[in-house]
Amino acid sequence: MKENHIAFIMDGNGRWAQSRGMSRTRGHAAGVRSLEAIVQWSVDQSVPYLSFYAFSTENWKRPAREIRSIFRLMDTFFRRRIHTLIEKNVRILVSGDWMALPEASRNVAADTMRRTAHCTGTTVNLCINYGGQMELRRACALWAAQCQQTGDFSVPDEEEMRDLLYSGLPDVDLLIRTGGDSRISNFLLYQLAYAELFFLPVAWPDLRPEHVQKVLQQFAGRERRMGGLAPV
Ligand code: IPE
Numbered sequence: 027m028k029e030n031h032i033a034f035i036m037d038g039n040g041r042w043a044q045s046r047g048m049s050r051t052r053g054h055a056a057g058v059r060s061l062e063a064i065v066q067w068s069v070d071q072s073v074p075y076l077s078f079y080a081f082s083t084e085n086w087k088r089p090a091r092e093i094r095s096i097f098r099l100m101d102t103f104f105r106r107r108i109h110t111l112i113e114k115n116v117r118i119l120v121s122g123d124w125m126a127l128p129e130a131s132r133n134v135a136a137d138t139m140r141r142t143a144h145c146t147g148t149t150v151n152l153c154i155n156y157g158g159q160m161e162l163r164r165a166c167a168l169w170a171a172q173c174q175q176t177g178d179f180s181v182p183d184e185e186e187m188r189d190l191l192y193s194g195l196p197d198v199d200l201l202i203r204t205g206g207d208s209r210i211s212n213f214l215l216y217q218l219a220y221a222e223l224f225f226l227p228v229a230w231p232d233l234r235p236e237h238v239q240k241v242l243q244q245f246a247g248r249e250r251r252m253g254g255l256a257p258v
Pocket residue numbers: 036037038039040041042080081082085096205
C-alpha cells in the first residue's frame with residue numbers, strides 16, 4: 027500500500043543545538059530549514075498529505091523566550107515561503123487551538139491558509155498549539171452542541187467524526203519521530219490508530235530526505251493487516 031499521509035514529530039532541535047554549544051533557538055531555526063527540505067522533497071514525490079508537529083499544547087511549559095522564538099520562526103516561514111508554496115500547488119492547513127497564539131502568528135497562519143486554499147497538490151498540515159487530547163475533547167463539545175440542536179444523540183459515524191477533528195485529513199499511514207524518543211507525545215491520537223511507527227535516532231535538524239526514503243522502503247515491506255489476516 028502506498029503512503030497517503032505521512033506525519034512527523036519534529037523532535038531534537040534543542041539537543042542538536044546544545045550539543046554544538048548553540049542556543050536552543052538556533053536549533054529551532056535549523057529545524058525550520060529541515061522542515062522546508064522535507065516539504066519540498068515530499069511535494070516532489072507527490073505525497074498527498076503531510077502533518078508536522080510544530081508546537082504542542084504542553085510546550086507552553088517552556089521558557090517564554092524560547093516560545094517567542096518558535097512562533098517568530100514559524101511566522102517567518104509562512105511569510106517567506108508563501109509564494110513557493112502557491113507555485114508548488116501546496117495547500118497549508120494549521121491544526122490546533124489558534125486562539126492562544128500570538129496575534130501576529132494567528133494572522134499570518136490564517137493568511138497562508140486562505141491564500142493556499144485553492145491549491146490541489148500536497149496538503150501540509152502544520153500542528154501548532156496542537157494536542158490530541160484537546161482535539162478529542164473539542165470534538166465531544168462540538169458533537170454535544172450538534173446533538174442538542176438536532177435532538178439526535180447517536181454516536182458520530184466515521185465521516186462525522188472526521189468533520190469534528192481539526193483538519194479532517196485521512197488517517198496517518200506512517201509516523202516518523204526524530205530525536206530518539208519512542209513516544210507519541212499527544213500527537214494525532216485518533217488519526218494514528220493504524221499508523222506504522224518509526225522512531226529515528228537522528229535529531230530533526232539532521233533529518234535528510236534520504237532518511238525518509240529509507241523509512242518508506244521499510245514501510246513498503248510492512249504487512250498492514252488492519253485487524254484482518256495476512257493474504258495467503
Ligand atoms: C522539537 O524540538 C521542537 C518543539 C518541541 C517545538 P525540541 O525543542 O523538543 O528539542 P529537544 O527534544 O529538547 O532536543
